[in-house]
Amino acid sequence: MVRSSCGEAMPGMWRREAGTVVRGAPALSERGTGPFAISAGFRIPHVPTEWTPHAHPLHELVWVRGGTLTSRVGDHIFTVFEGNGLWMPAGVVHSGRATAGAEFHDALFAPDRTPIAFGEPKAIAMTPLLESLLAHLSRTDLDPPARARAESVVFDVIQPSARQFALQLPGDPRIDVIAEALLDDPADGRSLEEWARLLETSERTITRAFRQTTGLSFAQWRQMLRVHRALMLLSEGFDVMTVSETLGYAQPSSFIAAFRRVMGTTPGAFFAAADAAS
Structure with a gap:
């Protein structure tokens, strides 16, 4: 269960921003x-x-x-x-x-x-x-x-989009705590080894659980989650440097490379194309 910044529990969603109206x-x-x-x-x-x-x-x-x-x-x-x-x-x-x-x-x-x-x-x-x-x-x-x-x-x-952009949550008690922590703070940089030690399990068990439930490795799933969050932040007007730091990347170039791997283009090109289409 993810905890909001106000201390409220929210199942499987991002940390609630200050000033959010709940309806x-x-x-x-x-x-x-x-x-x-x-x-x-x-x-x-x-x-x-x-x-x-x-x-x-x-x-x-x-x-x-x-x-x-x-x-x-x-x-x-x-x-x-x-x-x-x-x-x-x-x-x-x-x-x-x-x-x-x-x-x-x-x-x-x-x-x-x-x-x-x-x-x-x-x-x-x-x-x-x-x-x-x-x-x-x-x-x-x-x-x-x-x-x-x-x-x-x-x-x-009306037609389906060529890109069905959805993040699969694990729903597996062996790794749900990892998913919840990353949803609450996508910048959490703990490694697979650190998570295995914290959860008193093996890296292999965590890797297998992510593959079985999401089709992705732990690193790929975290990268996908960060890109979902990046889309929200970039659309709100935050610059690439700020988004990169917020998501835990050491350098903006690392964030841009990760974004390109998931979305097939850079953040700048992605939003320029969206603006041109609007």
């Missing part, structure tokens, strides 16, 4: 779609905002601009950044956190009128066309035929 199920779960298949809208949380675990009776697609959204679903943590959205099927319990000032967009889909089948949480490619269509559907003056036409195009163009 229950968002009001969007009560908005519904009326007689239509899709209802869309957006809002801007002016402070870091966290939503406690909840589920919606409708499918939900969320995406952000100028920030990130982190969502915990079961034993996965999804990080939503510009250019990607997250599809949440109806009834799936999840929690979330949006960075301050991010434009938080959402679209609700009535399950009985939605002819697409994403049976599990999935990253969605938020193409300019898809975003434009959903913005169009947020209008309140559309007549039923115009809305029906726009909805049919949404169903045609």
Whole structure:
């Protein structure tokens, strides 16, 4: 169980930032779609905002601009950044956190009128066309035929993202304490040898447990976790030097190399591409 900076326990999520507003199920779960298949809208949380675990009776697609959204679903943590959205099927319990000032967009889909089948949480490619269509559907003056036409195009163009960026949590009592410590402080630099000594086990046991539960080595998993956290910090405007230090890298070049290994590009190029696409 991860402890927040306020001393509160949060299962498998980042340390809670100072000033975070904690809410229950968002009001969007009560908005519904009326007689239509899709209802869309957006809002801007002016402070870091966290939503406690909840589920919606409708499918939900969320995406952000100028920030990130982190969502915990079961034993996965999804990080939503510009250019990607997250599809949440109806009834799936999840929690979330949006960075301050991010434009938080959402679209609700009535399950009985939605002819697409994403049976599990999935990253969605938020193409300019898809975003434009959903913005169009947020209008309140559309007549039923115009809305029906726009909805049919949404169903045609919505597609999973080529990158399904999710962090698998171990869920294994042999190594959960390691995952919890790193979620609380990604800069924790204790080595595999140090963890084995602390937990009175072997390096081989820890390595095998990470491979079995996450498909990654301990070092790879920690690197992936740090990149998830880096996306949040960079989107909030922190520079590479600050992010590098916050995540425990000795030099910015080491952080940039790690980011490139996971994301396929440097932080600067990644966010420049996101800005160009927006």
